[in-house]
Amino acid sequence: MEERLIATVASALRVPKSVLTLHTGPGDLEAWDSLAQINVVSEIETEFGVSIPVEHVTQIQHIRDFLHYLQKTP
C-alpha cells in the first residue's frame, strides 16, 4: 500500500519515486505546488478508487496523511 501510494504521488508530480518518503508533503518539493496537490488527489482517487472530501484535501501535510485516509476507507 505504501509503495503504491508513493508511486502514485511520484507519477502525479512527475518526479522519481526516490525523492519521496511518507513524510514528504506539499512545500517540500518545487514540483508540489497547489496545482500539483490537486493532481495528486485526483491520481490517488483514481488509483485507489476512493473519494477524498474537499475539506480533507487542504488538511493534508504529508504523504502519510493520505495513507491514514486510505486505511480508514473500507
Next chain:
Amino acid sequence: MKCALLSNVNVESIARQMVRHEVYIAQGYGAWTRELADPASGTLSFGPSSVFLIIDGAELVRGQRGLEPTLAEVCQHLAYIERAAERLPGIKFFVSTVDVPARALRPLKEEHVERRLEQHWHAGIARASASHANVYIFDLKELVEQVGRSLLYSNKRWYLGGLRYSTAGEKLIAGELERILDAQLVARKKCLLLDLDNTLWGGIIGEDGVKGIQLSETGEGARYRDFQLRIRELGEMGVILGVVSKNNETDAYEVFDRHEHMVLRKDDFAAMKINWSAKAQNIAELAQDLDIGMDSIVFIDDNPVEREAIRTELPEVTVPEFPTDTCELATFLGRLYKDYFFTLASTAEDRKRTEAYLTNAKRAAERTAAPSIEQFLTGLGTKIFFTRAHDEDLARAAQLTQKTNQFNLTTRRYTEQELRALQTTPGAEVFIASVADKYGDNGKVFASIVRRDRHGTAELDTFLMSCRVMGRFIEDQILDQLVRELRANGLSRLRVQYIPTRKNTPARAFIERLQGGRLLSDEESGAQTWEFDIAKASPVTKPAYAELRTQPMRFFKVLP
C-alpha cells in the same frame, strides 16, 4: 515548438503535460480576449508559432441572462479571434469547439438553448477558419462526445482549482494538442498499401467469385464498404493509395470493374501489384515506381504471415496490426489517419498528388515507347514557371522542405514561419517553381533558398525538388536560369553544398553532372562544397528540355 494555451478555465495542468514543447500560459485565465487583443500581452510577446484557444462552454455562458445578449457576447469573442488572426498571419490559431452542458433541471417544454449557443459558436469559428488560412478548428466537443462528460470533466477539480477536466481528460487533450504541434514538425507518411482479400472485401475473390465476396451497402458486407469509404477520404487528403495482393489480376479487376458496391476504383490507386510474387518484392518495386522511400509506406494486410514477412524484410515499412474484429475496420482507419497521416489542412497540392503519381505512371509507359530519352523529354511538353516566392507560396515551400528527401541537396527543414522571416532577412531569397506538362499540372514542386554575401558570392542554402518530376533535368534548367538571374544581379560566384543523407543520392548525381566547379571542402561524412565561377559560364551541361518562364526578378534588395 513554442505554443501558447489561452482559455477561460485553468489549463496550466494540461500545459505541464506537454513536456516536449515550450508552452506559455497566460496569467489569470479569464483574460483570454485581452491576451489576443493586446500586442504587448504575455502570450503574444512570448512569440508562439501556435496559439490554442481552449474554450469551456459552461464558463463561456456563465452569468449570462437570456439568449440574445449571450449570442451578442459570443460574436464579440469571435471578432477578437478573427482580428488577432488577421493581425498575426505568422501564428496558427487553433480554436476549440465548445460543449455547453444544459442546465440539469429543465422542463421538457423548454427549448435546449445551449444547443443553439454551441451552434452559433461553431458556425462562427467555421467562418473564421474558412476566411483565414491561419485559423483552424480544434474539435474539443468531439472529444467530449467520444469520452463522455462524466469521464472528461471533474467536479472536484473544478471546485478545488478551477480545473475543468479530469486527469484523464487533461491527458487526452494534451495528447491532441501535441499531435497538432508534432504534425507541423514531423513528416507524415505518404503512401497506404492495401491487400485485397479479407481487407477491402470479405472473402477470397479467387474462391468466392464476384457474387460471393462480402461487400454491401448494409449488413455484414458494409464493414468493408465503410472501410473503403474512409480509405477514399484518405486518398482525397493526398495520401497515395496502392494495392499489393496475391491474386490473379483478372479476378481482382473484375471486382473493381463489376461489383456494384465497390467504393474504390482502379484509378483511385497510384499503383497496383496484383500477382503471385512475394509482397516484399512487390512493395520494393512499387516504391521505386512511385519514387517514394520505404519509410513513408504503411502496409495493411489481414494475414499475419504477410505482415511478419514485411516487418522482417522491409523493416522501414510501417505494418500496423489488423483489427481482429472487422466491425472496427472504419475506426481502425481513423486511427491510422491520426497516427501516420495526420495533417492540419490538406493543401490543393496534396489533392493533386495522386493524380500526379497516376500520370507519372503514364509518363513511364511513354518512356518505354519513345525512341530516345531526349525525344521523350521534349515530347512531354514540360513548362516550368520559376519565380521568387510570394507570401502565398511559403506554406507550400515549407511543406516541400519538410517532405522532400530524395532530390534535396542539403535537407534543411524550414517552417512557414521561418521562411517568412527569411524573406525579410538581408541577402536571403526564397524561390519556387511549378511544373506542368501535357499530362497535367504538377503544381509547385521546386523550392530553393539562396543567400549572398557582400563580395559577389551566392550560396544555395536549399535546392530541392519533389520526386514527382525527377529524371527530367528540370533541376538543371532551373539552376541554369537561377545562375542567369544571379549574374544579372551582379553575383559572380556560386557555392553549392551537398550534404549526403540515406536518401538523397539523386542530388549527388546532380552535383556530379555540373561542370567547372572547384571543390572547396570534401568532408569524411561525404559532405562537399563546390564553387562555380558564374560571371561568364554556367555549371549546367544538360540542354533545356522544357519551356521555362520567369517573372522579372529583382532580389537581394537589401545587402547583408
